[in-house]
Amino acid sequence: MAASLSISRLILSSPTQISTTAATAKSFLSFVPLKPNRLSKPLKTTTRKFSTISATISVGDKLPEATLSYFDSEGELQTTTISSLTSGKKSILFAVPGAFTPTCSQKHLPGFVEKSAELKSKGVDTIACISVNDAFVMRAWKENLGIGDDGVLLLSDGNGDFTKAIGCELDLSDKPIGLGVRSRRYALLAEDGVVKVLNLEEGGAFTSSGAEDMLKAL
């Protein structure tokens, strides 16, 4: 039996059940792992999805692979990957806690839309906005803000997989508002998938993750 029973995956059956930050999650790993020879069959993972508990991403790290979704201009659901967005390119990925929320809608996203041409003139190939919202909501948000197809891509990290993989979850489940687990606000510059600049906010604060800050970093 493969000794690959390392308990390195958090139990997730729905986004709202995530209740630990990366730091607390790491403490789960400090208990003695199950010994392989005590089990007669492998752990069943039929209804539970496991994902790696990750430290928060930092400068110098390679971005983990993940799939994000969006609706194209013909209304077809498409997926893209972190590697196709970032390999061999200069890419800016920025994340918002929620589509249609005030700071995200009025400041963070519009800032990048406004500066997209300038950012591209400085060699940025891809600018993408990521949120833990489904692709339908991302599309409606894009239309609501009148954002065209060139400039900033609006991508859905619907199950929060990429957000968790880079350790940037923001747990808003205990608020009465019912937002579940979202992403912390951030903006990062990656070259060939390696993080060169990372402006990560504590939660949804908006102090260093704007387009202007990214421009200065280029």
Added chain:
Amino acid sequence: MAPIAVGDVLPEGKLAYFDEQDQLQEVSVHSLAAGKKIILFGVPGAFTPTCSLKHVPGFIEKAEELKSKGVAEIVCVSVNDPFVMKAWAKTYPDNKNVKFVADGSATYTHALGLELDLQEKGLGTRSRRFALLVDDLKVKAANIEGGGEFTVSSADDILKDL
């Protein structure tokens, strides 16, 4: 939780919405439904095609007729956050009667036993499509779809139960 059924008492729960002054409010289901006839209908997702183009418009269209038959409240619930529900409600500027409320963490959907697992589609846990007619907290009609289909849960269907 077994799915809610005719004869059951509508469970208590809290749903959220932004009021006309853009203040976040929480409403208790019982305070909304006690002593009245209400329709509570659920959709898998704001801004999704069937929900947006058929289910919701059907209720908006038939609202006056439903009200003339004694329905005091028509409430649309979805597992979306209140910001999204507010934005979605704005896409129906002629709507005067249907209230859009958020069950952001799917708590109330669980209480009704109507969860729909759409993780494969990147939507997480949502609600099955349904329409309930509730009279003073007692469920009189429960038109529940298997998933997101639209066969029994329309406004026209529930009109027949009134």
